[in-house]
Amino acid sequence: MKLHPILLIPLCGLAVAARAQSTAFTYQGLLTENGSPASGSYDLTLTLFNGSSPAAAKIAGPLTNSAVAVNQGLFSVLVDFGASFPGSDRWLEIAARTNGVGAFVPLVPRQPITATPYALTARNLTGVVSNASLAGVYSSAVTFNNAGNSFSGIGAGLTGVNAATLGGLNANQFWKTAGNAGTTPNAQFLGTTDNQALELRVNGLRALRLQPNTNNSQPSLIAGPGSNTISPGTAGATIAGGEKNFIESFAAAGSDFAAIGGGSSNQIGYFSFNGVIGGGFQNALEPNDYYSTIAGGLQNHMGFHAVNSTISGGRSNSIQASVDTATIGGGGDNTVQFLAHYATIAAGRNNLIRSNAEYSAIGGGRDNTVDVGAAYSRIGGGERNQIKNGDHVTIAGGGANSIHADSGTIGGGTSNTIETNASESVIGGGFGNIIHTNANRSTIAGGVFHEVLNDASYSFIGGGTRNKGGSNAYHATISGGSNNTIDHDASYGFIGGGKLHTIGPKSAHATIAGGDGNIAAGEAPAIGGGTLNVIEADTTYAAIAGGGGNRVGANSFSSTIAGGYLNQVLGNFSFAAGNRAQANHPGTFAWAGGNTLPYASIFPNSFNVYSSNGVSMDYGPQSAGQPRGARYVYIGPFNAGLTISVWNGARLTDGGVWSNASDRNRKTGFKDVDARSVLEKLVALPVRQWRYTNETAGVKHLGPVAQDFQSAFGLGVDDTSIGTVDADGVALAAIQGLNQKLRDELDRRDVENAELRRRLERLEQRLEQRLNQQASGER
Structure with missing residues (x-):
């Protein structure tokens, strides 16, 4: 409860000393509670002091007035301190409580006592009273006992006066309702020369008050009704209009040069020098809010020592205590908490920047929060976005997004989360995406329900739906697709797209480029699609x-x-x-x-x-007629009856017979050979049993070696191999040579046999003759 009494001009009069006169007077004031005019029944105590400071001496009281009726802040009490007004300065301290409940609460500052109570000193006058001591209201004629039977003074209460001079000044030296001419501004002016206020009233009601400062410095200006108040001790302050507006001072802590432009029930607390409230209703700068501004709006508030700060308008916005250079642009129910220096809420509703989140900003939206200590962070707009436990964090917009780590960024979307210690991570947008704890510098570009699990630093999900990077799978990448998973510890894994892919646990450097339902496990596996x-x-x-x-x-x-x-x-x-x-x-x-x-x-x-349908192996130069190549080996039924067909004419039949190419058209360099010589060389050729060096001991072969064959016949491409065509040729030539040799032998034997046959025939003839002779002799 804040209670700010205001001393009004007394309405009672005092009679001259000759008449019975009481020491009581009526005190009227304005009581406010929590910045609004109070109403109800209150108990008041009043105590009189000789000064405004806490060290001042008590003169009288306290006087208790119980059950005082307060209506719209206004109250009136009868006060009687007895003979306590000798003419010296007096200050009134008031304390209040709700009727009969609780302790009395002293109201600050104390109020100076002026006007009516000082007239009470007139009742004590006897004898000759000095000019300076005369004061009072007289209902009967006054007779002066002096040579001129005259008096001097302000002339208050006189009517019908037609004086040659007033106060020693000619009539042309006073301000006239018709205006003045030929004045000297420093010499002729409208105002006071003492430490008293000057008021301009309309229809008996105050319209303007020029109020001096008790420290004799620059006066303050109050426009509007008497409910607008600037506490004494405030220099150069201004209330430009409205009603029930209040600029407070306390002891030497005045709100110098503060200003309220208008509106109603606005308040600037003490020591809020150069503070400004432009207008609106029930806006408040608490004490020590120097250089701060509330431009207008409804029930906007700055806490104690919220300096250099601004609330441009809106409703129920608050910059709390001990904040330097914070700003709320407008909207409603937005709050910058204590020590959130240089924080900004541009607009929106129910947005909150918590304590120590200095240099942070919320652009607009509603129910957005920058949490404790989240310095240099930004929420662009949206709703229910939260920045927690990190600084240099940004949420551009969207709804229900939250960041719990330093330097994180969420571009937009809804219900996206960057968890604790996932520093410098980014979610571009989408819905329900999560970068979990310690997954530093990871990125989810967008999409729905993606996850980068714990400790999966430097991971990336480009988009799609329900893709997941496993824990400790750092530097993992899922470019897009749906329901793809890189399992735990599968670092440097990559899924390019598609759906339902899985890179298994501890499958580092694995790749699935795309497709559907592929699984890659082990070390550095790759599936293209x-x-x-x-x-x-x-x-x-x-x-x-x-x-x-x-x-x-x-x-x-x-x-x-x-x-x-x-x-x-x-x-x-x-x-x-x-x-x-x-x-x-x-x-x-x-x-x-x-x-x-x-x-x-x-x-x-x-x-x-x-x-x-077989195998084709092609090679050699290509041409339009042979685009597959000039040379080939076919295995299979391409040529009927053949298992192997070769471009040069060699072939293996389905029956297992190998045929060498022997087409005359493929041959050249023909030369006759001496078959008998070939036979002789073949007969001389060593033919032995042997086996190849890489064969087991049980294997046996029969034949010449290539070196002997090459030396004997000079056939083939080298002396390390024997072509079957060469071996066949030698065999055929040797057969021919053998045939020639046999024919010659047979011819020789035919001649010999013919001769032997003739000789045999002659022998047979001679034998037959002998036998015939013997037969004849026996007869």
Whole structure:
């Protein structure tokens, strides 16, 4: 309760000394409670002192007036301090309480006693009274006993006076209602020359009061009715109009040069020098609010020692105690708490900057809060946004967003949160996004229901829906998509987009570029895209380029699936592609196409290809006629009846017969050979049993070595290999040579046999003759 009494001009008169005169007088004042005029029943005590300071001596009292009726702040009491007014200065101290309840509350400052009570001294006059001691109101004629039967003084109460001079001044030296001319401003003026106020009234009511300062410094100006008040001891203050406005001073602590422009029930407390209230209703500057301003509005308030601060308008806005250079632009129910120096609330409703949040600002909106100590922070607008436990924080707008860490930023959206110690993190917007504790320097650009979990520093989620970066998965990135997860400790993980992807726990440097439902685990796995592809845990440097339903099994180091469908790798350094290809062994290549069943490797470090229509391997120069290359090797049914077809004419039939190319059109440099010589060389060629150096001891081969073959025949490209065509040629030539040799031998034998046959025939003839002779002799 703040009670500010005002001493009014007494309404009672005092008779001359000859008449019976009481020492009582009537005191009227204005009582306010919490800045508003009081009404009701109050107990008052009045005590008289010889000065305004606390050290002044008590002269009389206290007098108690119980159950005093107060109506709209106005009250009147009868006071009788007896013979306590000898002409010296007197000060009245008033204390008040609600009728019969509680202790009396002293009202400050004490009020100087003037006018009527001092007239009480006239009753004590006897004998000759000096001119200076005459005062009073006289109802009967007054007779003067002096030579001129004259008197001098202010002439108050005289009527019909027609004097040659007044106060020693000619009539042309007084201000006239019709105006004056030829005046000298420093010599002729309208006003007082003593320490008394000057009032201008209209219809008997005060319209303007020029009030001197008790310290003889610059006077104050009060426009409007008597309910506007500036306490004595205030220099150069102004109340420009309105009603029930009050500028307070206490002892030497005046609100010098303070101003209230108008309005009603506005108050500037003591020592609020140069404080300003432009107007409005029930606005208040508390004591020590120097250089502060409330431009207008309703029930705006600045607490004790809120200096250099401004409330531009609005309703029920408050800058609390001990604040320097804070600003509230307008709106309603906005608050800057104590020690929040240089804080600003531009507008809006029910916005709050808490204590020690210096240099912080709220641009507008409603129910936004900058919490304790959140210095240099900003909320641009929106509703229910909160900055907690951090400084240099920014929330641009949106609703129900909150930041609990230093240097965090939320661009907008709703219900987004940056938690404790997630310093320098950013949420661009969206709904329900959270950067959790200790996830420093992380970013969620937008989208809905994303999370960066604890300790996942430097993580990034670009957008989409329900994406999550796991705890301790620092430097993780999810560019977009929905329901994608980088699990805990999967640092440097990357998901480019798509949906329902997962990078498994501790799967550092993993990548899923896009697609749907892919899972990457292990060290540095990569999935380019596709659907339902899986790289299992405990793999390292595994990759699936795309496709669907592909799987790299556990412990498959540096293995790859190029794409396709339902392919599988279960070994290190293996590769699979196509359809249902299974590289189930280390170092294995498996590719399948056109198959209806899984095609699996059967041993490690193998190259496995299944193609229902064969394999084509092409190379050599390309041309319009041969865009695949001039040379090729075909495996499969491309040429009917052949298993292998080669560009140079060599081939393997389906029956297992290998045919070398031997087309005359592919041959040149023909030269006849001596078959007999070839035979002789072949006969001389060493032919032995042997095995290759990389074969086991049980393996046996039969034939020459290339060096001997090259030396004997000079055939082939070098002396380290024997071409089958050369071996076949030597064999054919040797056969021809052998044939020639046999023919020559046969010819020789034919001649010899003919001769022997002739000789035999002659022998047979001679034998027959002998036998015939013997037969004849026996007869």
